[in-house]
Amino acid sequence: MRLLIISGPSGSGKSTLVRHLIGREAIPVAKSISATTRPARPGEVNGKDYFFLPKDEFLRRRAAGEFAETNEVHESGVWYGTLLAELQRIVDSGRTPLLEIDIQGGLRLLEEFKDTLSIFITTASPDEFRKRLSSRGSESPEQIAKRLETAERELKLAHLYSHQVCNDSLDRAVDEIVSLFKSHWK
Secondary structure (H helix, E strand, O other): OOEEEEEOOOOOOHHHHHHHHHOOOOOOEEEOOOEEOOOOOOOOOEOOOEEEOOHHHHHHHHHOOOEEEEEEHHHOOOEEEEEHHHHHHHHHOOOEEEEEOOHHHHHHHHHHOOOEEEEEEEOOOHHHHHHHHHHHOOOOHHHHHHHHHHHHHHHOOHHHOOEEEEOOOHHHHHHHHHHHHHHHOO
16 A cells, blocks of 8 residues: 655644645545544544544554554543554545654554655744744644744654655645655656
């Protein structure tokens, strides 16, 4: 099974890139929907944004081997994971699963799925992360500081991905990912 993995620190713009990639017919991809044990936020829809699972069901399915990867976030008791059935659903539709995933999950998938194009999203400068996170207006200064610390650690792992794409221009970054996709699976 081939996968397209896109990872990067908070503020790198990976969600925006993924939205633009999904809309392009130039590459046959479909976004993989992750499962989580956290409650849905206002406006989130089960089966569209995430598969919202009770923790006991998530852990049962994890023990049964139904996930390609799982991760407990910050030892908070909140789990996220990629269901194998979701990946297979996308493959059966004739598309490549596109996973917008945290770096730890991405690295686990790279170990398991060898036919994977992995792309790490960066920005032109470390200050750009701070600007983007601050402009969201959705996080406190303490939360931004924590995300920036995490970003600093994550940037040190970028070399483990097959490619790095700088998201300094949305159109250019999308075009670069499309080009990488096409050349990877000629």
